[in-house]
Each structure stands twice: as structure tokens, then as C-alpha cells.
Amino acid sequence: MGARKTWNLEQVDPWRWKIRRHGAMKTDGLVYATEEMLRAIQEEQALEQVSNVACLPGIVGYSMAMPDIHWGYGFPIGGVAAFSVEEGVVSPGGVGYDINCGVRLMTSHLTLKELGGERIKDLVSALFTNIPSGVGSSRKDMKLKDAELDRVLEQGAAWAVAKGYGDPSDLEKIEEGGCIPWADPSKVSAKARERGRSQLGTLGSGNHFVEVGVVEEVYDPGVAEVFGLHPGGITVFVHTGSRGLGHQVCDDYIRILLKSASKYGIHLPDKQLCCAPVESREGRDYLGAMGAAANFAFANRQMITHWVRETFEQFFGTSAERLGLRLLYDVCHNMAKIEEHTVEGRLRKLCVHRKGATRAFAAGHPAVPPVYRAVGQPVLIPGDMGRYSYVLVGTDRAMAETFGSTCHGAGRVLSRHQAIKSARGRSIAKELEQRGVFVTAAGKATLSEEMPEAYKDVSDVVAVVQGAGISRPVARLKPLGVMKG
Amino acid sequence: MEGKMKIEAGGYELLNHTADAGFRVRARSLEELFQVAAHAFYDLMVDRATVEEREHRDVVVDASELDDLLVVWLSELLFLFETEGFLGRSAQVSLERGAGWTLHGRIGGEGLDPDRHEVQLVYKAVTYHGLKVERLEDGWEAQVIFDV
Numbered sequence: 001m002g003a004r005k006t007w008n009l010e011q012v013d014p015w016r017w018k019i020r021r022h023g024a025m026k027t028d029g030l031v032y033a034t035e036e037m038l039r040a041i042q043e044e045q046a047l048e049q050v051s052n053v054a055c056l057p058g059i060v061g062y063s064m065a066m067p068d069i070h071w072g073y074g075f076p077i078g079g080v081a082a083f084s085v086e087e088g089v090v091s092p093g094g095v096g097y098d099i100n101c102g103v104r105l106m107t108s109h110l111t112l113k114e115l116g117g118e119r120i121k122d123l124v125s126a127l128f129t130n131i132p133s134g135v136g137s138s139r140k141d142m143k144l145k146d147a148e149l150d151r152v153l154e155q156g157a158a159w160a161v162a163k164g165y166g167d168p169s170d171l172e173k174i175e176e177g178g179c180i181p182w183a184d185p186s187k188v189s190a191k192a193r194e195r196g197r198s199q200l201g202t203l204g205s206g207n208h209f210v211e212v213g214v215v216e217e218v219y220d221p222g223v224a225e226v227f228g229l230h231p232g233g234i235t236v237f238v239h240t241g242s243r244g245l246g247h248q249v250c251d252d253y254i255r256i257l258l259k260s261a262s263k264y265g266i267h268l269p270d271k272q273l274c275c276a277p278v279e280s281r282e283g284r285d286y287l288g289a290m291g292a293a294a295n296f297a298f299a300n301r302q303m304i305t306h307w308v309r310e311t312f313e314q315f316f317g318t319s320a321e322r323l324g325l326r327l328l329y330d331v332c333h334n335m336a337k338i339e340e341h342t343v344e345g346r347l348r349k350l351c352v353h354r355k356g357a358t359r360a361f362a363a364g365h366p367a368v369p370p371v372y373r374a375v376g377q378p379v380l381i382p383g384d385m386g387r388y389s390y391v392l393v394g395t396d397r398a399m400a401e402t403f404g405s406t407c408h409g410a411g412r413v414l415s416r417h418q419a420i421k422s423a424r425g426r427s428i429a430k431e432l433e434q435r436g437v438f439v440t441a442a443g444k445a446t447l448s449e450e451m452p453e454a455y456k457d458v459s460d461v462v463a464v465v466q467g468a469g470i471s472r473p474v475a476r477l478k479p480l481g482v483m484k485g
Numbered sequence: 486m487e488g489k490m491k492i493e494a495g496g497y498e499l500l501n502h503t504a505d506a507g508f509r510v511r512a513r514s515l516e517e518l519f520q521v522a523a524h525a526f527y528d529l530m531v532d533r534a535t536v537e538e539r540e541h542r543d544v545v546v547d548a549s550e551l552d553d554l555l556v557v558w559l560s561e562l563l564f565l566f567e568t569e570g571f572l573g574r575s576a577q578v579s580l581e582r583g584a585g586w587t588l589h590g591r592i593g594g595e596g597l598d599p600d601r602h603e604v605q606l607v608y609k610a611v612t613y614h615g616l617k618v619e620r621l622e623d624g625w626e627a628q629v630i631f632d633v
Contacts, residue, residue: 073612073632097609097632135604195567205607206633244567247609247632251560254613255553271613416633417501445605 007047011035015468019047019063024269025054030062031069032407032464037456040413041069049076052269056081057277058088060343060350064402066357067464068411068456072096074272077356080405083278085338085349089266090283091275092257092290094353095336097250099290100297101241102175102332103380104305105391107227109324110234112214114316115480120212121438123315124481127210130307133203133485134442143198152200153185156295157330160302166309166327170302172369174330175359178298182338184288188245189252192289196245196296201303203240205443205485207450209385210308211237216388216478223375223393227328229475236325237382237389237477238304240485241334242297249293253286278338278351287336287351294335301330328391329369329378333358333408339367341403352403360394360406360471368394379471383410383458385439385450385482386432390462390473397469406471407462410455423448441484450484494624497525506606507615507630515551516578518618518625519558519588523576526559527594529631530566531602536574538593549585551618555627558588559611566607570597608633 008020012030017038019029029050033041041047046069053075054063060082069078074093083089115123132138144152152159157178161168171178203210215233218224229235242249257274260282268274276282305327309320316323336353343350361368363376372378379392398404414422428447432439441447465471492498492511500507508525512518527533544561548554565571573594581587597604608631617628 073614135607191564195564197568248564251610258613271616415501416505417499443605444603 015464019051021054023051024267025051026057027054027059028062029054029065031065032067032468032470033069034460034464037067037460037464044071046071046076049074050079052273053079053081053094055267055269056083056089056091056273056275057266058084060084060088060348061403064405066405066407067461068356068407068409070411072355074270075353075355078407078411079355080353080357080402082341082350082352082403085278085351088278088351089275090278090287090336090351091273091353092250092253092286093272093274094355095250095290096334096355097247098241098334099246099249100294100332101334102297102301102330103237103239103382104174104301104330105328105380106236106305106308106325107229107328108234108236108326111232112234115212115234120481123212123311124438124440124483126311126315127308127483128440130311131203131210131304131483132201133205133483135205138198138202142201144200146193149193149197150185152299153188153292153295154183155179156298157302160299160306165303165306170305170327172371173327174298175332178302178330180291180294182288183291183295185292187285187289188249188292192245192248192252192293195248196243199243199245200296200300202243202300203304203485204243205446208240208485209237210304210483211382211385211479212481213237213389213477213479215475217476219473219475220393223474226372226375227378227391227474228326229328229391235477236308237380238301238308239382240297240300240304242293243300245296246293249289253289256282257286290336294332298330329380331358331380339403341399350403352405354405356408357405358408359404360392360398361404362394362396362399365399365404379406381407381409381458381462384452384455385479385484386435386437386452387457388459389477389479390458391475391477392462392465392471393474395469395471398471402470406465410458410461412454413456414454416449419451419454420445420448422453423451437479438481439484443485446484495521497521499529500628500630505631505633507628509626509628511621511624511626513624515580515625518627519555519578519580519590520576522555522559522627522629523562523573523590523592526562527573529606531572531604533574535601536572536594538574539595542571542592544590544592545587546590547585547587551586552616554586554588555618555629556611556613556616558590559629562592563608563611565592571595572597572602606633
């Protein structure tokens, strides 16, 4: 859709394309993609969105897009942009509706032979029974009162651990320790609370999932060893976010910031890019509410992790500890963070937006958990449900070039509508089963919308970030059984 | 947006948007425009014929501009679904114009019953992208896109 334009595009190398500054842009755009990917990207308005982001005040460095870039609301999905805390802005459109949507990965001592035959089906069915999922999923057994919800919004994953969901040692293996310290629950509206109240501990629908997989190939044995990834080892992915609470926070603040943009004299190329200065009252309020929603998401993933462990315990008749079911890491891929980065030799405090992009800090960075600090931050890149997923590690090049950021997944190629059309008359579940992947979904349409061909091949995406040097592959995982929302 | 549609007044068509879902509505009056938008909103979620009018919800929303009013109206319907599981079968709308616009809506419907209602789609939010409420020679047209 939309008119095709000839962008001021300049190929830098096989993996990088610059959109030279034009019009109201304050900086160049930088897109990580192959020539073939770029052709598809140009079909959408995603490049225009990269240019629009470059028009916002106080942007530092490039307006960037990762190779899984596709069209989004305001920022493209796959967009990364940093703004000066003193002169720059924060924008809900640079975070997305699903605040702190993210992924966590667990490893185990289990191997393929313990999940042979029909066992994977039974395991996925058990997960499906134990983890609330699907359209409008809510929990009748837990409707949080305001004071308790405040604690969730303040403490994140630590709240869940204190309530008995998981182990205190999980916390150090979560981005930010599973808690955004500047979260301010008082900035979360009554409506957002109402939407979130009974949704804590639910997977949701759409592209959210729990996936049991196996380590298929290891590329970097040294780092894989540190991460606890061994060929043939069973793994579990959890992908979900802040549910209705986060969606409502985004919605509320888009309305507030639409007004403040004109108050602060900020010209908006697109309403969905509404923003406020980071240090303005409106900017701080949004960051406080966004942090609270992010903590809700951390708690959500922590609770689901606990039910994954419980399910495995019931299924294998032994403790999660004996099964070695450990959290490898938990990353966010829809967030704005205040971070320090060296820009042109100077240490600067920046508001880094990653929307459909993952933090990928290099070895030695103090934000990388001590257990991984010698090798770098684990980066979790789920693919579509039929093919494979990747574990990568952050690099120095990412620190120097992308504010320590990389891709987040495969990226859609078909709209949901197109996917449903192309799935008509087929059984996606059967097709996947022939490929050795057992899937189950709460909603009928979900499997069609989420079928493998609706996504790019994630290995193409990973090849770009590897080629560009902004992260390094550690291992590839193959899905065995997927529970979709 | 591609080619002008040929939808009848009081009707709507779906937009095949790259990322998500949306529709374009046409109506003879503003009231009808907001009413049909509500019907389209529910049609995308569920087969509306399976929803019975067992209870009502009254909502009042306001906004300074008509396009913003469309977003807050549909967002209110989304809120009712997410918090109460309330699905609408029909909506009645009246509008008041003061400094801005105020919409009084009455939605007839019932709570979600998984045995009778198959929910196809749930929205995360009603977006401002491509949002339009426009006066035509013989009525009104609106367009709205959802994040799903």
C-alpha cells in the first residue's frame, strides 16, 4: 500500500543501507538488510517511518531499523532510536502498545529421547491446561486489588518470586533484574488497572506462545556452555507482555502526548509519533507508567515460567531442580530505557527506544548478569513456529553502533488477513505435525495467522545482524511443541 | 489508500492493512456513522448474529474532534469487552455538540459465552493511524485501524 518513493538510499555494505537526511530529518536513517529484503521493505511504508523518527527532536545517532523491520504504528517494528535526555523526547509510538513484550528461555537436563513419540503432545496439552491463554483470557481465581496491583507495578518479577512463583535466583537472569526501578504506579490510569487486574498470569493471544524446543546446532561452544545450551537439550520459550494493562497505558499516553506535542512546539509527521520532552512532566509521567506496565509484564512472564516448571514436574514426576529447568535469560523487545552510551567519545545519558528490537549488550557491561558478563548478554530471537529460533550474544560493535541493540524475531511478511486467506482449506496443524512440530492454539484463527509462511525466515534476519557484527549466533533451536494463545 | 469503495450508506468494508485490521464506514448521518462503526467493530470480533440483546450498557465519551471521538468510542467498547466480556449486538448513538463533541451510546448485547460465541479477533487498541472522519456530499465517511 502507499506510493512507492525513491528514497535517498545508499548502500553502505551488504548489510547496511543509509537513508540520507532529507526534508525535516535531523539525522540519517540506517537500515540493516540485504538487497532482497530491502525490496520487500520498500513495498510498505516502513522506510518512511524510519525517516519520520529521524525528524523528532534531540535524536542522537541514526534512526535505525533492524532486518526484521516492518510497518508499525509510529515507529516501524524493528526500530531503534536514542534521544538526548536533556533535549530529546520519549514517544509511546517508539515502544508500542504491548509494553515490555518480551521473551524468556529456559534450559534443562532433558533430552529428545525423554520427549519421543506422543509424549510431546501430552506435554503441550498439559501446558495448555495449566497456563491461561487465548482471546480475552483472564483469571477468575485472581483479581488483584489496587494495593496488590501497585506492588506488582512497583516490583515486577520480584513480586512474583515473593509470592512463590519461581526462585530468587531467576531475578538476576532477567533484563533489569525484572524490575524497572523508576516505575510509578500512580501514573497508571484506573482504566489500565481495570484491564490488567484479572490478566496477570495469562499468555494472551496472537503471536504469544510457550514453545518446547531442542538445541539443534551450536555455533559457539564456549558461549553456549556458559549459557547452558547443549546439543539435543530441551528448552522452553515464553513470549508474552503486559496484556491489556500495557495496551491501555500506551493508549492513554498517546492521547496525553498528542496534546503535549503541540504545547512543546513539536511538529509530528504522524500522530502516532506523538511525544514529549524526556524531562517534561508529561514525558516523566509516561516513563513512570511505562515502567509500571513493564513490571507487570516481568511478573507475568515469571508466573508463566512457574507454571511451566510445575507442568514439567507433574509430567516427569520429579522436581524442576532435578530436571535442571533453569532460566537462561529474559529480554524485552518493546521498551524505552534511560541508558548511558559513549557517543563520539563522550558518555551520554540517552532515552533508547527499542520497538521490536532487543537489547544486546557486549561482554563486560555492568548491566549484563555476572554469570554472563565474561561473554556478553544472551539475545533471544524466536522464529516462526515451524522452523527454528536462535540464541545470539551481544557484541562491542552493537555497543558502538546501535546503542547495544539487535533484531527481535522473524518479522511478518503476510498480513493477518492474507495469512488467513492463504490458509483456507488447509490444516496448518497437520502441516506442522508433518514437520515434527505439534501445535495447539486457543483460537481457531491463530494458527492461520501465525503460520510459518506469514513470517520471514528468521535465519535470513540473523544472517544480517551477524554479517553486520551487531550480534553473534550461539545456537539454533528447533521447535517440538508449541502452545499458542 | 487504494481505490474508492462502493459501499452503501450504512455499510462498511474491511481494509486489508499490512499489519492489522481496520474498516471504512459510510453513513447518511454522523449518528449512523458511529453506530455502524460499532457494529463493524463487533463483526470483526465475533459473528454478531450469535450475540443476543440480553442487557444494555450506556456509555458517554467526549472529544474535541470527531476523529478522536471515533477512537474513544471504539476504545470504550474494547474496554467493556476486556473487563466484563461484554459483546454488543446493536448500538444506538446520539451526539451533542458543545465546545467539543459528546457521544451518548447505548449498546445492547450480552457477556461472552464461549459455548455460543467464537471470538475471531481481539484488538489491543484503536489507533490514530490513517484515522479519518470526513463529510461527503451525501453523508459521512470514516476510517479506523486497530492494533491486534
